[in-house]
Amino acid sequence: MIQVSLPEHTIGKxxxxxxxxxxxxSELLDRAIERYLAEEPAIHDQDGRxxxxxxxxxxxxxxxxxxxxHKRLLAKYDGQYIAMRKGKVVDYDxxxxxxxxxxxxxxxxxxxLITPVLHETRQTIVVxxxxxxxxxx
Numbered sequence: 851m852i853q854v855s856l857p858e859h860t861i862g863k864x865x866x867x868x869x870x871x872x873x874x875x876s877e878l879l880d881r882a883i884e885r886y887l888a889e890e891p892a893i894h895d896q897d898g899r900x901x902x903x904x905x906x907x908x909x910x911x912x913x914x915x916x917x918x919x920h921k922r923l924l925a926k927y928d929g930q931y932i933a934m935r936k937g938k939v940v941d942y943d944x945x946x947x948x949x950x951x952x953x954x955x956x957x958x959x960x961x962x963l964i965t966p967v968l969h970e971t972r973q974t975i976v977v978x979x980x981x982x983x984x985x986x987x
Contacts, residue, residue: 861875864878864879905961906961908961909961909963911937912934912935912936912937912961912962912963913963913965915934915937916932916934916963916965916971917971917972919937920967920971923939923967924967924968924969927939927942927967928967929944929966929967929968930942930943930944930966930967931943931944931945931946931949931964931965931966931967932949932964932965932966932967933949933953933962933963933964934962934963934964934965935957935960935962935963940953940956940957940962941953941956946964946966949964950964
């Protein structure tokens with residue numbers, strides 16, 4: 851456990867928010883800190899590994915938002931690359947590299963979905979393996 855000193859006015863606001871939400875201050879702070887950390891660049895766990903679960907979940911949510919809005923996005927951005935953050939298109943370009951550079955400068959390492967807007971919502975990628983071809987002969 852760790853102790854943190856907070857100003858009285860912040861404690862008052864926390865008490866009010868906790869009462870409105872029907873929870874205690876500890877739980878409220880825990881949820882707020884978790885949300886804050888999810889927005890930060892990659893966090894390392896105790897073993898030094900990068901925690902990717904929340905970042906992956908965010909990209910999956912962006913993919914779902916893309917699929918939900920696909921018809922509208924196709925009408926507006928057909929054949930272009932889009933960058934989605936929090937369910938909204940934040941930038942687009944025909945050049946995926948230029949788009950990535952602008953998005954990276956603007957948002958840093960935050961999870962952003964960059965995808966081409968095509969007629970199909972998901973791309974099928976076929977990877978041919980030389981090993982499989984050798985075994986097939």
